[in-house]
Amino acid sequence: MQILNYLGRRIIEGDTRLLPQSGSPLTIDYGNLNTAFPELPRESRWQNPANLNLYKAVIQTETPPQAVQSLGLLQYRIRVCWREGQAEACTAALTYAPPGGGGGGLGPLPGVN
Numbered sequence: 720m721q722i723l724n725y726l727g728r729r730i731i732e733g734d735t736r737l738l739p740q741s742g743s744p745l746t747i748d749y750g751n752l753n754t755a756f757p758e759l760p761r762e763s764r765w766q767n768p769a770n771l772n773l774y775k776a777v778i779q780t781e782t783p784p785q786a787v788q789s790l791g792l793l794q795y796r797i798r799v800c801w802r803e804g805q806a807e808a809c810t811a812a813l814t815y816a817p818p819g820g821g822g823g824g825l826g827p828l829p830g831v832n
Contacts, residue, residue: 723799727814730795737778744779774801793818
């Protein structure tokens with residue numbers, strides 16, 4: 720879950736490395752999270768950075784609900800997968816952010832923060 724939280728926060732903050740092109744998912748494959756995001760082990764308090772090689776992430780832009788569209792936000796599905804023996808297990812979450820990585824200027828959301 721630390722990886723999922725980290726990636727979600729980076730998307731909200733507008734990290735363009737994590738914003739996929741419309742219609743095609745962005746995949747950070749096994750063995751690449753540590754090199755793509757060298758700050759990840761420190762920020763997620765990961766005990767052994769080499770273990771990040773056991774994870775991959777897939778980020779996809781989706782059509783948000785109408786209420787979210789009216790705010791000018793996009794919906795991003797973040798899926799983090801890991802290997803369990805011969806199988807792959809995954810967890811996923813949704814987050815919302817402005818198109819093109821303009822995350823910093825929204826301010827607090829009424830009733831949320």
